[in-house]
Amino acid sequence: MKLILKSLLVAGLLTTGVLANDPGNLTKPSAKVQSMIDKFGLKMVDYNYTKARLGKGTRKTAKAILIDARPAKKYMAGTIPSSINIPDTAYDKYIGQLKDVAKNKEILVYCGGWKCGKSPKVANMLKKDGFTNVKLYQAGEPQWKKLNYKEVGLPVVKSAQAKNAAVLIDSRPYKMFLKETIPGAISIPDTKIEELKGRFPVNHSEKIITFCGGYHCAKSHNVAKKLISMGYSDVNVFAAGIPEWKNAGLATTKSASKVEKKSEVPKKKEFSKNGAKLGADEGSIDGEWFNAFIQKDAVPSYIQIVQVTSPEEYKAGHIKGAINIEAEKFTAKELMSKLPKDKTIVFNCTAGGRSMDAWTKINEAGLDVSEIFYFDANIDCKGTDCKIEVNEPLE
Numbered sequence: 001m002k003l004i005l006k007s008l009l010v011a012g013l014l015t016t017g018v019l020a021n022d023p024g025n026l027t028k029p030s031a032k033v034q035s036m037i038d039k040f041g042l043k044m045v046d047y048n049y050t051k052a053r054l055g056k057g058t059r060k061t062a063k064a065i066l067i068d069a070r071p072a073k074k075y076m077a078g079t080i081p082s083s084i085n086i087p088d089t090a091y092d093k094y095i096g097q098l099k100d101v102a103k104n105k106e107i108l109v110y111c112g113g114w115k116c117g118k119s120p121k122v123a124n125m126l127k128k129d130g131f132t133n134v135k136l137y138q139a140g141e142p143q144w145k146k147l148n149y150k151e152v153g154l155p156v157v158k159s160a161q162a163k164n165a166a167v168l169i170d171s172r173p174y175k176m177f178l179k180e181t182i183p184g185a186i187s188i189p190d191t192k193i194e195e196l197k198g199r200f201p202v203n204h205s206e207k208i209i210t211f212c213g214g215y216h217c218a219k220s221h222n223v224a225k226k227l228i229s230m231g232y233s234d235v236n237v238f239a240a241g242i243p244e245w246k247n248a249g250l251a252t253t254k255s256a257s258k259v260e261k262k263s264e265v266p267k268k269k270e271f272s273k274n275g276a277k278l279g280a281d282e283g284s285i286d287g288e289w290f291n292a293f294i295q296k297d298a299v300p301s302y303i304q305i306v307q308v309t310s311p312e313e314y315k316a317g318h319i320k321g322a323i324n325i326e327a328e329k330f331t332a333k334e335l336m337s338k339l340p341k342d343k344t345i346v347f348n349c350t351a352g353g354r355s356m357d358a359w360t361k362i363n364e365a366g367l368d369v370s371e372i373f374y375f376d377a378n379i380d381c382k383g384t385d386c387k388i389e390v391n392e393p394l395e
Contacts, residue, residue: 335362
């Protein structure tokens with residue numbers, strides 16, 4: 001049944017290029033994002049176009065350069081295969097990745113969906129830097145992850161392996177698997193998929209991470225594509241693969257770990273001084289804990305929710321009790337001065353990216369963030385009626 005529904009969904013894209021069940025049921029950019037697209041003279045492409053430009057899924061075979069404009073943590077948590085990361089708030093720091101790229105090379109920029117203004121901003125910056133073939137895949141990561149497999153970074157794989165929270169599949173030849181692999185991984189070489197597909201999980205919603213010999217290796221992508229065609233819904237590729245795992249000093253079946261023993265690592269605080277439950281990722285509030293209060297309309301009085309989006313987005317919808325401060329318009333000190341005193345502050349936006357940016361801005365300025373957190377969730381509000389989907393932490 002899942003496979004049939006997915007096929008119908010993809011068929012709908014052939015004519016519309018969009019999804020009816022995107023967050024907020026949006027099938028086009030929000031008014032603010034559309035105004036940016038018009039102002040910067042940007043062209044949009046759809047899912048099918050983007051998929052066709054991926055080649056075999058590796059950076060070497062992709063026919064266009066894909067750029068994820070979200071914060072680095074979001075990028076590491078899950079991105080479109082072959083993508084590089086150039087956050088809109090750290091453009092100058094990351095643009096060096098394109099120093100040897102021809103100015104007429106096709107570039108597709110995306111972020112957190114139809115409401116996300118990060119991709120138009122980065123696309124415009126690229127145009128100002130002389131790149132002449134820049135396009136937007138504005139439906140972005142939210143649409144992609146509903147239809148296809150994602151690429152994940154080392155923190156996700158490390159966490160999944162430590163918690164036994166995913167099926168790890170080594171897609172390399174069996175002899176290489178026997179020589180050295182990530183502990184706990186199973187062997188399903190991309191050349192043996194048909195005869196070994198019985199090893200795939202019975203549960204089609206099980207989290208699966210495939211890997212092979214690094215960014216230029218297509219074997220993990222081949223297995224991921226097969227899993228998607230079979231109806232698996234949470235398929236991921238660790239494109240950096242075994243080389244990245246070893247470079248990080250992590251244990252393999254051949255070597256001992258160079259990482260400190262867990263007993264030597266200080267135990268993390270569970271709650272802030274005021275009583276907010278801390279999330280696994282630095283600076284985050286525990287999403288499920290916080291969302292439970294929101295759903296009951298019982299957010300503790302010591303917490304002040306601050307929506308960091310534009311006033312227009314805030315007026316269209318916000319979590320009950322939230323105030324609005326458009327964080328990106330202010331320096332860290334200016335933003336800090338506008339926050340209510342003697343409160344635990346929780347930043348939120350529509351997909352977690354801008355709230356993470358706001359927290360990072362204050363933290364990197366060396367200001368006190370002991371009672372300032374971000375809520376990492378996809379949030380769609382009409383008035384104060386909000387649909388909230390908490391994002392999975394990296395750690």
